Amino acid sequence: MSQLQVNDLHVDFGGLKAVDGLNFSVGEGEILCLLGPNGAGKSTTLDLICGKTQPTGGSIRFEGTEISQLLEFRRARLGIGRKFQVPSVYKELTVAENLSVARSRRPGMLHALTRFALSDGRAAVPILERIGLEAKANEVAGNLSHGETQWLEIAMLIAQDSRLILMDEPTAGMTVEETGRTAEIFRSLSESHTLIVVEHDMSFVRTVADRIVVMNRGTLLAEGSIEEIETNEDVKSAYLGH
Ligand code: ADP
Numbered sequence: 170m171s172q173l174q175v176n177d178l179h180v181d182f183g184g185l186k187a188v189d190g191l192n193f194s195v196g197e198g199e200i201l202c203l204l205g206p207n208g209a210g211k212s213t214t215l216d217l218i219c220g221k222t223q224p225t226g227g228s229i230r231f232e233g234t235e236i237s238q239l240l241e242f243r244r245a246r247l248g249i250g251r252k253f254q255v256p257s258v259y260k261e262l263t264v265a266e267n268l269s270v271a272r273s274r275r276p277g278m279l280h281a282l283t284r285f286a287l288s289d290g291r292a293a294v295p296i297l298e299r300i301g302l303e304a305k306a307n308e309v310a311g312n313l314s315h316g317e318t319q320w321l322e323i324a325m326l327i328a329q330d331s332r333l334i335l336m337d338e339p340t341a342g343m344t345v346e347e348t349g350r351t352a353e354i355f356r357s358l359s360e361s362h363t364l365i366v367v368e369h370d371m372s373f374v375r376t377v378a379d380r381i382v383v384m385n386r387g388t389l390l391a392e393g394s395i396e397e398i399e400t401n402e403d404v405k406s407a408y409l410g411h
């Protein structure tokens with residue numbers, strides 16, 4: 170069964186149909202790359218899934234629960250995490266302390282205990298190892314490079330128990346090395362997490378995507394493997410603006 174199912178999703182912005190009858194689904198552990206020309210509705214789709222924007226019609230089911238009418242914090246508690254383009258790390262706190270803050274956002278009653286356990290940095294180590302920041306646990310986040318800051322944000326989403334992680338242009342501004350490292354992190358993360366990634370860097374998409382959904386004018390234009398997408402005539406003409 171799919172982890173996330175989007176059915177006939179709609180949102181209007183004062184008459185502009187930014188998302189107009191969108192259908193797609195994502196399986197657990199899948200990396201789905203969301204492509205499409207500027208203005209296609211990709212960022213709005215992520216907003217609709219995480220609850221930053223409320224849809225005007227349609228349904229979004231996450232692990233069997235209808236979530237399209239839930240507030241953003243409730244969806245976060247169910248396990249949907251959104252990484253925004255502007256990082257939301259606490260620059261004056263250390264890397265481990267940032268994870269501690271993220272951990273305390275988890276649902277449940279053990280907040281105080283987990284915060285205590287993480288405050289010495291040891292409980293943060295397994296998550297930091299997964300994203301290669303273990304040597305930076307006691308570094309102040311404000312001293313991290315651009316790429317490291319992005320990875321810390323992903324670590325914070327893992328720490329707050331997100332199982333579905335939404336990312337909008339995660340490699341923007343990264344060096345070639347950072348982009349390569351990000352692809353490795355994504356592949357490893359997909360062993361336990363589902364990712365929906367809006368991305369323009371096609372060589373990155375080629376490395377990480379299990380499946381691709383192409384949007385145009387708020388609807389699904391095509392879906393499939395990278396080979397299927399690259400040879401699709403509708404996709405070619407959408408990018409040429411026909
Ligand atoms: P993409 O991420 O694919 O480039 P967006 O989802 O950002 O596209 O935008 C889709 C369309 O919706 C665009 O025409 C954009 O101008 C419009 N749009 C996005 N957000 C808003 C908003 N909050 N208010 C009005 N129009 C918006």
Ligand code: MG
Nearest residue numbers: 211212213337
């Ligand atoms: Mg966008």
